[in-house]
Amino acid sequence: MKHSTMRLSIETMNLDFVKKVEALSGSSVRRCFQCGKCSAGCPMRSFMEHPPNRIVRFLQLGQYERVLAGRSIWYCASCETCTTRCPNKVDLAAIMDALRKCSWDAKGPSKESYVQLANRLFIDNIRTYGRQYEMRLAAVFNVKSGQFLKDLMLGPKLITKGKLKVFHQKNKNLAEIEQIFKRIEELRKKGEAP
Amino acid sequence: MTPAKKLLSYSYYPGCSLHASAKEYDESTRGLFKALGIGLQEVPDWLCCGATPAHNVDELLSLSLCAKNLSLAEGVEGDLAVACAACFSRLKVTQHHLADNETKRKQVEYAIDGTVNLAKPVKHLLEILAKDFGLDRLTEAVQKPLAGLKVACYYGCLLTRPPEVPQLDCVEAPTIMERVIGAVGAETVGWSHRMECCGANFTLSRPGVVLKLSGSILDSAKAAGADCLMVACPLCHGNLDIRQKEIEEATGQRFGMPVFYMTQLLALAVGVAPGKLGFDSMIVNPLPLLREKQLL
Numbered sequence: 001m002k003h004s005t006m007r008l009s010i011e012t013m014n015l016d017f018v019k020k021v022e023a024l025s026g027s028s029v030r031r032c033f034q035c036g037k038c039s040a041g042c043p044m045r046s047f048m049e050h051p052p053n054r055i056v057r058f059l060q061l062g063q064y065e066r067v068l069a070g071r072s073i074w075y076c077a078s079c080e081t082c083t084t085r086c087p088n089k090v091d092l093a094a095i096m097d098a099l100r101k102c103s104w105d106a107k108g109p110s111k112e113s114y115v116q117l118a119n120r121l122f123i124d125n126i127r128t129y130g131r132q133y134e135m136r137l138a139a140v141f142n143v144k145s146g147q148f149l150k151d152l153m154l155g156p157k158l159i160t161k162g163k164l165k166v167f168h169q170k171n172k173n174l175a176e177i178e179q180i181f182k183r184i185e186e187l188r189k190k191g192e193a194p
Numbered sequence: 195m196t197p198a199k200k201l202l203s204y205s206y207y208p209g210c211s212l213h214a215s216a217k218e219y220d221e222s223t224r225g226l227f228k229a230l231g232i233g234l235q236e237v238p239d240w241l242c243c244g245a246t247p248a249h250n251v252d253e254l255l256s257l258s259l260c261a262k263n264l265s266l267a268e269g270v271e272g273d274l275a276v277a278c279a280a281c282f283s284r285l286k287v288t289q290h291h292l293a294d295n296e297t298k299r300k301q302v303e304y305a306i307d308g309t310v311n312l313a314k315p316v317k318h319l320l321e322i323l324a325k326d327f328g329l330d331r332l333t334e335a336v337q338k339p340l341a342g343l344k345v346a347c348y349y350g351c352l353l354t355r356p357p358e359v360p361q362l363d364c365v366e367a368p369t370i371m372e373r374v375i376g377a378v379g380a381e382t383v384g385w386s387h388r389m390e391c392c393g394a395n396f397t398l399s400r401p402g403v404v405l406k407l408s409g410s411i412l413d414s415a416k417a418a419g420a421d422c423l424m425v426a427c428p429l430c431h432g433n434l435d436i437r438q439k440e441i442e443e444a445t446g447q448r449f450g451m452p453v454f455y456m457t458q459l460l461a462l463a464v465g466v467a468p469g470k471l472g473f474d475s476m477i478v479n480p481l482p483l484l485r486e487k488q489l490l
């Protein structure tokens with residue numbers, strides 16, 4: 001995959017996809033001149049098959065499939081090092097966010113997108129409780145991802161240290177929080193928000 | 195006659211972790227501010243800011259959650275004090291972003307059914323201590339100088355990034371943590387991994403990533419001769435403290451490096467009773483080190 005030939009033609013270039021990523025991220029990919037500074041500082045580089053600068057290059061060439069294939073976008077830690085250092089103000093961290101959204105919308109969950117599963121459970125907690133409920137987050141994640149034994153040893157220790165709460169207090173303004181979620185869904189349905 | 199000292203008072207957004215896994219950060223923040231005579235009043239019914247997961251999944255949601263918090267904070271007087279590096283970054287990013295994006299601001303205002311408060315200054319505790327309160331006054335307040343304690347100040351990702359937003363200090367070579375802890379007498383070490391990512395929220399989904407990245411951070415701090423790490427982010431704390439034993443098992447190295455929240459060390463120095471600083475809820479026991487340095 002990494003060294004396979006890339007054919008560039010009208011058929012393989014999906015520029016609509018690139019436009020969507022640019023709109024979602026509010027960042028242009030055309031500014032990039034491939035200096036590689038983003039990748040040089042990326043702490044997750046060794047976990048990715050395509051370093052951040054290559055992702056931008058693929059986008060410039062409209063290589064939608066190549067960008068979404070593999071695990072690079074799911075291994076970005078949102079540390080913002082790339083965005084901070086880019087000499088051309090390419091907001092690569094925001095582009096990574098946009099790519100994750102596109103991939104999830106197009107392909108749904110996958111083994112590589114485990115991290116997004118954790119993210120979604122985190123958001124479910126906000127909708128249900130208004131705040132994070134760390135114990136539930138860890139428990140549900142482990143069940144849903146099939147990693148039943150993971151962190152089993154860590155849990156009891158954290159509970160005795162008072163770090164994980166078994167019971168949870170709910171916010172008083174849950175109805176207002178629910179309304180935020182509903183209104184965003186409504187905006188999207190009407191096509192008034194990306 | 196000395197000029198009258200301005201009375202400082204802040205509204206306070208603790209964020210979810212400070213009410214749970216990072217309760218020692220909350221306790222020590224309150225203790226420190228009380229000792230320094232700085233007012234701190236919690237924003238009622240604040241909600242989760244969404245941290246990294248929210249913008250990973252849905253940017254509009256992330257902006258809306260933060261905007262809702264900013265509007266709740268309007269009800270409490272004073273600039274908004276934030277302890278968690280991630281909450282701080284998200285709240286600032288939201289203000290910054292909505293200030294120059296009218297379309298997004300309208301969407302967010304519809305979602306929260308109210309106006310967005312772009313004017314209230316959002317400040318990290320470091321900024322309040324270094325700039326508003328002042329390093330000289332901090333030094334004056336010291337009762338137990340942290341002399342001889344070699345601290346590696348760990349910034350992590352979000353205290354200073356993205357570059358245009360927090361404006362806390364220089365993005366590539368900040369010194370604000372060193373200056374603040376130096377003001378109470380601690381020694382700071384120069385080291386390579388001050389701003390390297392700890393693995394962040396991969397801690398839940400891919401702990402292997404955390405073991406590797408946080409392992410290098412601990413390794414670098416140890417090599418620089420640090421006795422302990424000092425952090426300002428509950429997630430970094432979790433990765434470096436809670437997972438330290440696992441990291442030791444995975445790498446075969448022994449670190450035994452206590453990881454303090456910045457306010458725990460500062461509060462200790464200004465005379466807050468050690469029993470109120472949550473040292474017992476840290477996984478890597480800091481008591482032997484503090485005793486050895488005669489700080490307990």
Ligand code: SF4
Nearest residue numbers: 032034035036038086
């Ligand atoms: S740092 Fe910016 S210009 Fe350089 S390769 Fe990365 S995105 Fe392109």
Ligand code: SF4
Nearest residue numbers: 042076077079080082
């Ligand atoms: S934000 Fe993501 S892509 Fe950018 S440097 Fe950090 S981990 Fe790498």
